[in-house]
Amino acid sequence: TGAFTFDPGFTSTASCESQITYIDGEKGVLLHRGYPIEQLAEEGHYLETCYLLLYGELPTAREMEDFEYRVTHHTMIHEQMSRFYSGFRRDAHPMAVMVGSVGALSAFYHDSIDISDPHQRMVASLRMIAKMPTLAAMAYKYHIGQPFVYPRNELSYAENFLHMCFSVPCEPYKVNPVLARAMDRIFILHADHEQNASTSTVRLAGSSGANPFACIAAGIACLWGPAHGGANEAALNMLMEIGTKDRIPEYIARAKDKNDPFRLMGFGHRVYKNYDPRAKIMQQTCHEVLDELGIKDDPLLEVAMELEHIALHDEYFVEKKLYPNVDFYSGITLKALGFPTNMFTVLFALARTVGWIAQWKEMIEDPHQRIGRPRQLYTGAPQRDYVAVEKR
Ligand code: CMC
Numbered sequence: 001t002g003a004f005t006f007d008p009g010f011t012s013t014a015s016c017e018s019q020i021t022y023i024d025g026e027k028g029v030l031l032h033r034g035y036p037i038e039q040l041a042e043e044g045h046y047l048e049t050c051y052l053l054l055y056g057e058l059p060t061a062r063e064m065e066d067f068e069y070r071v072t073h074h075t076m077i078h079e080q081m082s083r084f085y086s087g088f089r090r091d092a093h094p095m096a097v098m099v100g101s102v103g104a105l106s107a108f109y110h111d112s113i114d115i116s117d118p119h120q121r122m123v124a125s126l127r128m129i130a131k132m133p134t135l136a137a138m139a140y141k142y143h144i145g146q147p148f149v150y151p152r153n154e155l156s157y158a159e160n161f162l163h164m165c166f167s168v169p170c171e172p173y174k175v176n177p178v179l180a181r182a183m184d185r186i187f188i189l190h191a192d193h194e195q196n197a198s199t200s201t202v203r204l205a206g207s208s209g210a211n212p213f214a215c216i217a218a219g220i221a222c223l224w225g226p227a228h229g230g231a232n233e234a235a236l237n238m239l240m241e242i243g244t245k246d247r248i249p250e251y252i253a254r255a256k257d258k259n260d261p262f263r264l265m266g267f268g269h270r271v272y273k274n275y276d277p278r279a280k281i282m283q284q285t286c287h288e289v290l291d292e293l294g295i296k297d298d299p300l301l302e303v304a305m306e307l308e309h310i311a312l313h314d315e316y317f318v319e320k321k322l323y324p325n326v327d328f329y330s331g332i333t334l335k336a337l338g339f340p341t342n343m344f345t346v347l348f349a350l351a352r353t354v355g356w357i358a359q360w361k362e363m364i365e366d367p368h369q370r371i372g373r374p375r376q377l378y379t380g381a382p383q384r385d386y387v388a389v390e391k392r
Pocket of ligand 1: 228230263267320
């Protein structure tokens with residue numbers, strides 16, 4: 001009992017007002033500050049989308065140059081952080097390392113951040129966007145036992161990230177521009193997605209006035225789960241497990257079986273009841289990457305396309321409006337780019353950081369902002385008297 005609305009999973013609760021991202025799930029539309037995701041991904045680049053999400057408008061050429069300079073100005077991580085990494089098991093999952101290392105940044109930038117000051121909020125935002133690729137690359141290098149690679153600020157955001165992940169001190173490394181463009185597009189596709197679980201987590205953590213780096217660490221923890229950002233890793237693992245097209249019907253049958261907890265990973269979405277617009281661009285990017293690398297007849301892509309085809313014509317999936325989501329094709333693309341599966345969710349976190357921080361800033365600047373504090377419907381024992389241990 002209680003005078004509260006019971007809404008498990010918050011399916012019909014708007015937790016805030018926001019001007020950042022609009023989704024029409026029925027029609028499969030995604031807009032950032034009014035601009036369609038297709039146009040941003042095809043014609044723009046990631047840092048431009050970051051500017052748009054943070055400031056509300058597309059930058060002029062001058063504003064873009066200034067923004068890029070300020071982001072690249074903050075790519076270095078305090079040298080002490082490299083010692084922090086050695087506390088992790090050497091085979092630690094890179095997402096565990098990200099939760100820890102981003103959280104640890106709050107120790108480096110705590111007293112220096114006054115979140116009531118708009119300038120300091122913006123500096124913290126830029127720091128976060130600038131340092132995430134460095135931290136993500138360090139998590140990867142640590143995991144594979146290679147030395148950390150320092151950022152190169154003359155490279156673009158995506159190029160620099162690929163450089164920090166794949167170059168080694170003993171060999172020259174040149175970033176392939178087609179692959180860097182694909183990486184950049186993947187970042188754009190993941191940049192923001194309104195009040196999803198991890199963004200709501202960042203807002204809730206931030207609503208108490210907590211350190212913004214710690215709030216982002218909370219978002220990363222939430223993103224990790226297979227129902228959210230972890231789905232890209234799970235989707236690729238599933239495609240590898242299916243292996244060949246002839247085994248698809250078996251997995252479709254399992255996904256439909258009420259007594260089997262198995263779900264088609266990379267399928268379905270709380271908001272989209274139509275094709276996820278990000279999945280379409282991701283599929284196209286996937287083809288571009290495989291073409292560039294000369295990968296012909298990739299068996300995983302073949303399984304994915306056939307699985308999609310069968311599911312889109314199957315009564316169960318049609319009735320429940322289950323379509324491929326952004327994570328369905330991202331795994332194949334990231335694998336082709338050279339990333340191991342356990343890095344996929346880290347890349348999602350890297351790209352989503354701008355969304356988290358833009359939403360955090362919007363929340364702090366909202367005059368109606370109060371600490372987030374949901375109520376509950378209590379279903380436990382009524383009041384009763386304490387019983388001494390010898391009498392229980
Ligand atoms: N495979 C088979 N059945 C499914 C699937 C799926 N992937 N997704 C949903 N269903 C069924 C589900 O069993 C339920 O059936 P019924 O009404 O008979 O009980 C119905 O569809 C509705 O599902 P739900 O779990 O109530 O929906 P939700 O909005 O709570 O969950 C979801 C959304 C994304 C967690 C879910 O679709 C899912 O688990 N998908 C697989 C994981 C995945 O790909 N996640 C990535 C989401 S996109 C990236 C991101 O933003 O993080």
